[in-house]
Amino acid sequence: MQQRNWAEVATGALILLVAAAFLVFAIGQSGRSLSTNGGMTLTARFDRIDGLxxxxxxxxxxxxxxxxLEQRLDPRTYLAVLRLSLQPGIELPTDSSAEITSEGLLGxxxxxxxxxxxxxxxxxxxxITITQSSVSLEALLGRFxxxxxxMNASGGGQEQDGEKAPAPAPR
Structure with missing residues (x-):
């Protein structure tokens, strides 16, 4: 019976070790990190950061x-504040700008x-003081x-001398 308990503990420890190794591998392959790696940390303020x-x-x-690294709301200005971590060796001029953009239509x-x-x-x-907030695709589509x-309601058919203009000839 003692032999069986030892085997179960060893098997459980092995499974936990494999799970931890997989977690470290997954984080390493994702390009994300758990620390700032000695790089520079900057702050930027935006009106909106939709989806970030x-x-x-x-x-x-x-x-x-x-x-x-972090996002929060400034309770006085109601701006979204982002804390950014940059890799070591990256230097930015003081007049640099930051903008929130997307990888594509669905990215x-x-x-x-x-x-x-x-x-x-x-x-x-x-x-970073010069910022451009996220552009809402839904808002742009709604405006369009x-x-x-x-435009269709106000000028659907243009009138000439009180009569509707003839429709253009088909091509």
Whole structure:
């Protein structure tokens, strides 16, 4: 009986070890990390960050250079505040900008950094002051549909001298 209990404990320990190894492998392959790895941490404030979550990519020129560490709401200004982690060796001019963009029509969101041209560089803990918030695809589509509906309602058929203009000839 003692032999069987020892075998069960050893089997359980082996399973936990394999699960831990798989977790470390999965995190390493995802490109995400559990720490800032000694890189620079920056802050940026946005009006809206729709669909952006902690762990999202931070990119310069389409190349991943960091990730979003944290997001919170500033209770005084009601702006979304992001804390960004950049890889070691990345330096950004003080007039750099940050914008939230998407990978495509159905893709995830990420923070795109656009380096400026200033001689001074942002320091660890610095703030990116030039930001562009997330563009809501639903809001743009709604505005487009509304404008097309309004255009059709007000000028569906153009009148000439009180009469409707003839329809264009088919091609």
């Amino acid at each position: 979550a902690p762990g999202a990519d931070v990119r310069i020129g389409g190349v991943k250079v960091g990730s979003v 995830g969101k990420y923070v795109a950094l656009v380096p400026g041209g200033a001689a001074d560089m942002l320091r660890d803990g610095g703030t 549909i509304f404008s097309v509906t309004q």
